Amino acid sequence: MAILDVDLAQNNNSSSAPPCHAHAHAHARQQAHADEQQDAEEEEQQQLLLKGVRHLCERGTITKLPARYVLPPSDRPAPGDQPRSSSCIFPVIDLGRLRVPAERAAALAELDAACRDYGFFQVVGHGVDGGGRMLDVARRFFDLPFQERARYMSADIRAPVRYGTSFNQLNDGVLCWRDFLKLVCCDDLAAVVPSWPDAPTDLREVVSAYARSSRRLFRELMEAALEALGIRSGGAAEMLADCDAGSQMLMVNCFPACPEPDLTLGMPPHSDYGFLTVLLQDQVNGLEVRHADTWVLVDPVPGSLVVNIGDHFEMYSNGRYKSLLHRVRVNSARPRISVASLHGLPPERVIGPAPELVDDEKNPRMYMDTDFATFLDYLISAEGKHKSFLQTRRLITN
Numbered sequence: 181m182a183i184l185d186v187d188l189a190q191n192n193n194s195s196s197a198p199p200c201h202a203h204a205h206a207h208a209r210q211q212a213h214a215d216e217q218q219d220a221e222e223e224e225q226q227q228l229l230l231k232g233v234r235h236l237c238e239r240g241t242i243t244k245l246p247a248r249y250v251l252p253p254s255d256r257p258a259p260g261d262q263p264r265s266s267s268c269i270f271p272v273i274d275l276g277r278l279r280v281p282a283e284r285a286a287a288l289a290e291l292d293a294a295c296r297d298y299g300f301f302q303v304v305g306h307g308v309d310g311g312g313r314m315l316d317v318a319r320r321f322f323d324l325p326f327q328e329r330a331r332y333m334s335a336d337i338r339a340p341v342r343y344g345t346s347f348n349q350l351n352d353g354v355l356c357w358r359d360f361l362k363l364v365c366c367d368d369l370a371a372v373v374p375s376w377p378d379a380p381t382d383l384r385e386v387v388s389a390y391a392r393s394s395r396r397l398f399r400e401l402m403e404a405a406l407e408a409l410g411i412r413s414g415g416a417a418e419m420l421a422d423c424d425a426g427s428q429m430l431m432v433n434c435f436p437a438c439p440e441p442d443l444t445l446g447m448p449p450h451s452d453y454g455f456l457t458v459l460l461q462d463q464v465n466g467l468e469v470r471h472a473d474t475w476v477l478v479d480p481v482p483g484s485l486v487v488n489i490g491d492h493f494e495m496y497s498n499g500r501y502k503s504l505l506h507r508v509r510v511n512s513a514r515p516r517i518s519v520a521s522l523h524g525l526p527p528e529r530v531i532g533p534a535p536e537l538v539d540d541e542k543n544p545r546m547y548m549d550t551d552f553a554t555f556l557d558y559l560i561s562a563e564g565k566h567k568s569f570l571q572t573r574r575l576i577t578n
């Protein structure tokens with residue numbers, strides 16, 4: 181197999197011989213030609229990288245990280261840095277207890293504390309089955325020949341089905357070591373499923389079953405959280421109706437094994453848009469959360485799902501619940517697959533703090549109202565560094 185080295189920084193093949201008088205003209209022409217050729221090669225390399233990390237790895241053994249993926253030293257995961265493990269930090273909550281009347285109050289208090297103190301936790305007893313099948317079909321999708329996956333490539337971030345690479349392809353100066361399949365799910369799944377990939381042949385069935393159970397979990401978590409926040413019946417009923425009609429997006433992520441994992445990231449630090457994210461990860465480490473000024477690794481707990489608060493929930497809760505920055509590290513030994521289900525309200529809703537949670541004295545309004553169009557404008561204009569929409573919505577900083 182060919183050894184591939186697409187380090188663009190090393191792609192400098194211009195001659196350094198000094199031009200002598202008689203040959204100056206010819207040399208200039210040669211130089212122009214060499215420059216053109218170099219530009220064309222660089223353009224070809226850039227086009228290659230936009231086909232994704234899987235494609236890059238499939239073309240041959242990569243021993244060096246291409247320059248486009250190399251983060252400036254200040255943004256790299258510190259070499260040899262061992263993040264704190266989450267098992268002693270983020271709680272693992274048994275949601276089965278929410279369904280036992282005698283235990284519901286205690287389980288609600290635990291959930292509330294996890295949302296306030298961490299914004300990230302793992303759940304068991306969640307009632308979502310099919311996680312194993314979901315990961316399996318995801319793996320088989322990324323194993324398909326590139327041509328098959330490329331059918332879903334689109335530069336349009338609004339496309340409901342989209343195969344892509346990196347984080348925000350439009351703006352990423354440095355690319356991330358990640359490919360993804362984005363599937364927009366709506367409350368009428370049957371309407372969108374026919375536009376999803378038809379290979380592997382069981383993808384539509386497995387993914388739609390998983391999407392439905394994730395949506396049920398979102399509903400259950402929102403109902404519990406609203407109760408814990410003390411949102412009264414009218415406001416809660418309205419919110420739950422919005423959740424039922426709400427938006428859902430599945431991000432099926434693939435992080436191939438990486439030749440120089442300390443120089444890059446699978447996903448840069450970002451917070452999630454929307455209300456709640458339900459994340460299914462395989463048994464390979466990678467997800468890290470920024471908590472108390474350190475990066476904390478979220479240890480995969482077999483059978484669990486990771487739940488985290490998104491920007492909208494932080495805004496709606498007027499800052500009581502926290503939307504934390506998180507990132508994904510890659511490794512040189514094993515590929516990693518994860519499936520994030522991002523849940524929110526219908527896209528046309530304006531999001532702002534719940535009236536019940538704002539008062540002039542103790543709890544002044546912390547965020548301005550926001551809508552989906554503002555977020556899309558942000559995504560299109562945001563520069564590589566600012567991965568948190570939330571920061572742009574803050575009225576009070578502390």
Ligand code: OGA
Nearest residue numbers: 431433452467508518520
């Ligand atoms: C995401 C995300 C984490 C992971 O898709 O927003 O943060 O572990 N994913 O894949």
Ligand code: NI
Nearest residue numbers: 450451452506
């Ligand atoms: Ni995320």
